[in-house]
Amino acid sequence: MQRVENRQWWAILVLPLLLSSTLADTAFAKQSDAQQSMLSQSPQPPDIRLGPLFQAVQSAKLFSDQKTFADAIPKSDPSTILADWQMQKKQRNFDLRHFVDTNFTLPVDGDKYVPPAGQSLREHINGLWPVLTRSVSQPARWDSLLPLPKPYVVPGGRFREIYYWDSYFTMLGLAESGHWDRVEDMVNNFASLLDKYGHIPNGNRSYYLSRSQPPFFSLMVDLLAQHQGDGVYTQYLPQLQKEYDYWMAGADHLKAGDASKNVVKLTDGTLLNRYWDARDVPRTESWLDDVNTAQKAQQREKAGLYRDLRAGAASGWDFSSRWFGTQNDISTIQTTRIVPVDLNALMFHLEKTLAKANQVAKQADAGRHYDALAKKRQQAINRYLWDEKQGFYADYDWQKGAVRPQLTAATLFPLYLQVATDKQASRTAAIVKSQLLKEGGLVTTTVNNGQQWDAPNGWAPLQWAAVEGLNNYGQQALAKDIGIRFLKNVQATYDKEHKLVEKYVVEGKGLGGGGGGEYPLQDGFGWTNGVTLKLMDLYCPKGITCNNVGDIK
Numbered sequence: 323m324q325r326v327e328n329r330q331w332w333a334i335l336v337l338p339l340l341l342s343s344t345l346a347d348t349a350f351a352k353q354s355d356a357q358q359s360m361l362s363q364s365p366q367p368p369d370i371r372l373g374p375l376f377q378a379v380q381s382a383k384l385f386s387d388q389k390t391f392a393d394a395i396p397k398s399d400p401s402t403i404l405a406d407w408q409m410q411k412k413q414r415n416f417d418l419r420h421f422v423d424t425n426f427t428l429p430v431d432g433d434k435y436v437p438p439a440g441q442s443l444r445e446h447i448n449g450l451w452p453v454l455t456r457s458v459s460q461p462a463r464w465d466s467l468l469p470l471p472k473p474y475v476v477p478g479g480r481f482r483e484i485y486y487w488d489s490y491f492t493m494l495g496l497a498e499s500g501h502w503d504r505v506e507d508m509v510n511n512f513a514s515l516l517d518k519y520g521h522i523p524n525g526n527r528s529y530y531l532s533r534s535q536p537p538f539f540s541l542m543v544d545l546l547a548q549h550q551g552d553g554v555y556t557q558y559l560p561q562l563q564k565e566y567d568y569w570m571a572g573a574d575h576l577k578a579g580d581a582s583k584n585v586v587k588l589t590d591g592t593l594l595n596r597y598w599d600a601r602d603v604p605r606t607e608s609w610l611d612d613v614n615t616a617q618k619a620q621q622r623e624k625a626g627l628y629r630d631l632r633a634g635a636a637s638g639w640d641f642s643s644r645w646f647g648t649q650n651d652i653s654t655i656q657t658t659r660i661v662p663v664d665l666n667a668l669m670f671h672l673e674k675t676l677a678k679a680n681q682v683a684k685q686a687d688a689g690r691h692y693d694a695l696a697k698k699r700q701q702a703i704n705r706y707l708w709d710e711k712q713g714f715y716a717d718y719d720w721q722k723g724a725v726r727p728q729l730t731a732a733t734l735f736p737l738y739l740q741v742a743t744d745k746q747a748s749r750t751a752a753i754v755k756s757q758l759l760k761e762g763g764l765v766t767t768t769v770n771n772g773q774q775w776d777a778p779n780g781w782a783p784l785q786w787a788a789v790e791g792l793n794n795y796g797q798q799a800l801a802k803d804i805g806i807r808f809l810k811n812v813q814a815t816y817d818k819e820h821k822l823v824e825k826y827v828v829e830g831k832g833l834g835g836g837g838g839g840e841y842p843l844q845d846g847f848g849w850t851n852g853v854t855l856k857l858m859d860l861y862c863p864k865g866i867t868c869n870n871v872g873d874i875k
Contacts, residue, residue, distance in 0.1 A: 364519060367529035368392055368466055369606045371400045375407045380609040384419050387841060389480055389607040392529055394426040396464040427462075429482060435845075436820075442869035443816050444858065447851045448499050450822075454478055454848060455504070468526040471514050472507035477824070478846015483525045484511070486535035487638050488849045490542055491783045495852025498859055502549050509542050513561040521568035524636060529606035533599040533636040537668050539565050540675035555679035562676055569595055569669060586661055586720045592702045594661045595669050596720070599632030611840055619653035626658075633657035637665070641839070642775035643767055644717065644730050650771045660726065661718040663707045664735035664787075670699045671739045700741050707736075713749035715742070729757055730767045731784040737791030747795035754788070755800055762828035763808030764788050774839030780808065780828030782853035789857065805857045806874065812854050813871035822850045 368391070369376045379391050396403055403425045410416055422428075435453050437446045457473040467483060474484050475492050489508055496504045515522050522539060524530035540562060547554040555562075570593075572582035579589045584598045602625040604612035612631050616624045634645045634657045647654035673696035680689035706718050709725050715733040717726045733750055736742040742750065758765050763780040770777040785808045792801035811826050815834045824844040825836035835843045862868040863875050 364531050365466070365468070365528040367527075367531070367606045368394075369529070369603070369609065371464075372396075372404060375404050376606075377609070378407075378411075378418065379422060381613075382418055383610070384422060387480060388610055389841075390429060391422070391426075392607045392609075393429040393466060393482065393527070394422070395462050395466075397425055397427060400464060431479075443813055443871065444855070444867070444869045446816065446820075447495065447822070447855055450478075450846070450851060451475065451496065451499060451501060451504070454846060456482075466528045468515075468523070468528060468531075470511040470526055472511050473504065474508055474511050475504065475848055476846075477844070477848040479824070479844030480841060481525075481844065481846070483527055484508075485525045486512075486522050487538050487783070490538040490545075491786060491849035491852045493542060493545060493852065494786070495848075495855045497545060497549070498852070498855040502546075505546055505549070509546050509558070512539055512542065513558055516561040516564045516568075520564060522565065527607075532601040533597075533632060534568065535636055536638050536665060537565060537569060537672055540668075540672040543675060543679075552682050555675070555682045559676075559679040559683055562672070562679055566672055566676060569672075581658070581720065588702075588706070588720060589723070592698075592706070594699070594702055594706070594718070594720070595665050596659075596661055597633040597636040597657055597665065599629060599636055601632060602626070602629040604628055605632055605635060608840055615653050622653065627653065627655070630655045630657045637662065639732075639766075639775040641773045642730070643769040643771055643773060644728060644732070644775070649769050652773070659719055659721045661707065661720050662732065663703065663715045663717055664732040666699060666703050666707065667735040667739040667741050670696055670703065670741050673699060703736060703741050704743065704746065708746060712753070714753045715746070715750060728767065728769075729753065731758060731764055731781075731788065734784075734788045734791045737795055738787040739791075740794055742795065744795060747791075747797070751792055751795070751797045751800055754792075759800070759804060759807075760829035761807065762811035762826060762833040764804050765828050772838050774825060774836065776838070778827045778829045779825045779836040779838060780811075781825050782808075782850040786853045786856060789860070802861060805861060806871075809854065809857050809861070809871045809874070812850065821845045822847050822854065824850065 380388055385391055407421060410421065435450065437449060441449065454475045455473050456476055458467060459469050459471055461467040461469055475496065476482055476484060477488050493505050493508055512522050519531060521534050524533050524535050543554055543558050543562065569584050571584065573585045573593055576582050576585060576587040578587050578591050580587055581596065584595050586594050586596050588594065612628060615631065616627055619627055634640050634655055637657065641652055641655070643649040645655050645657045645660060646652060647656050673692050677689045677692035677696060680692060707715050707725065709716050709727065712727065714729055715736050716728060719726055734754065737747050737750060757768060763785050765777050766779055766781060766784060767776045785804060789801045789805045808828070811828060811833050812822060815826065816822060823835045824847045827833050827836050837843060858868045858871065858874070861874050866873065868874055
């Protein structure tokens with residue numbers, strides 16, 4: 323495996339740092355050229371800016387959620403705060419929590435939203451859109467939050483910023499509610515991130531800049547084009563191109579059987595994509611979690627483990643047995659050696675969208691070029707990411723040269739984005755029905771190991787991908803079965819707790835809010851709101867507005 327970035331980040335974080343504004347220079351001196359370029363053009367994440375102070379706070383477990391201090395805003399120049407800490411920590415009776423409270427503004431959750439009594443599920447969702455809307459064009463000077471030119475909708479709970487792939491499913495709901503102005507705002511925000519940073523980060527935080535998330539920008543453009551017409555493709559063609567360039571960076575000089583950043587070149591020259599993060603240190607927002615994981619994996623090189631954890635976060639499935647070598651052990655995570663089926667289906671859609679956008683822009687040669695690339699990728703997905711023996715799509719281990727045998731809900735993405743043949747779609751539908759369809763919707767995997775992207779949890783975006791994908795291939799009965807089961811789960815939870823949540827338990831007797839993972843279940847919740855509205859309207863009787871799932875016949 324080609325290593326294009328060196329591994330000095332960890333050394334930077336643990337070595338004593340100078341007590342002056344030369345902290346940034348010290349960090350830069352240890353980076354590869356690519357990392358220096360990225361950091362020089364972008365705000366530094368808190369773990370670099372604050373160095374050993376950041377580690378000390380996270381190690382002390384001052385906050386139950388590691389993201390709290392990552393989102394804290396220094397009240398003065400971080401180098402000055404760092405110098406003060408270096409001096410004060412040696413004093414008798416030094417109180418680290420008091421020091422943090424004095425020198426940082428900590429994030430504060432807003433008042434818990436309490437819906438009016440008797441509000442229907444639809445009314446609740448429509449009432450949530452303004453509650454979840456933020457507008458931050460100019461954050462505080464030392465804030466980790468990245469500015470965006472237009473208002474945007476956050477998921478909710480601890481997630482006080484936008485998240486890339488979450489936002490698409492939120493936008494589906496905004497469109498369903500008639501908020502096309504907000505849909506356009508959010509497309510413009512993502513376009514601005516592409517213009518400024520060359521990619522769409524995981525979220526609009528400085529500590530998310532080193533990675534992206536599942537590339538849904540082309541679907542966002544599709545969505546807006548449904549309302550405004552094909553001129554949208556020409557308008558966002560430059561940003562669609564930048565998105566593609568980011569994901570394919572390094573492909574032209576890559577040797578067969580090797581990988582660089584987000585690109586993998588198989589031994590026969592086939593180009594596919596993987597998830598990647600430019601850094602190989604503990605995640606800023608989950609620093610102690612990653613350090614503890616590394617301590618359990620004493621036989622693994624820490625830098626590689628941290629890279630794989632970060633790449634797992636880039637996938638949006640953080641975390642899942644899908645990325646593990648041993649299903650119950652996160653320390654065996656190996657995301658960067660996996661070619662994911664959903665990512666490559668999304669890249670197929672991006673190539674098809676670039677083909678269409680260039681055709682609309684009357685750039686016929688470029689349109690044909692991207693159409694040819696899409697056809698090559700489609701052939702590659704149907705060859706390498708298809709398990710002929712078991713009859714479903716799966717991820718591919720590019721180092722072993724073999725398809726991974728695990729069935730996950732990602733198997734439906736080639737149907738969702740119309741990559742599959744009719745025969746492959748039919749076989750996939752059959753196994754989804756027999757193994758993934760549960761009482762409360764589609765389960766994420768068949769493994770129950772305490773990770774949130776595993777059983778018994780089901781997630782709204784995966785329900786929608788399944789429903790859309792199955793409908794694309796004439797599997798309407800199964801699609802409706804999945805959709806209705808999930809809707810009943812959402813409705814029952816709302817009736818009981820008066821809220822929508824991030825994820826749901828979909829199998830067994832204890833349906834309702836899901837669990838597992840690194841943080842408690844979050845309320846809100848952007849993508850659940852969006853998918854719920856889409857499913858309600860998809861399965862409502864013609865001409866009738868369904869306000870609750872009970873209205874669906």
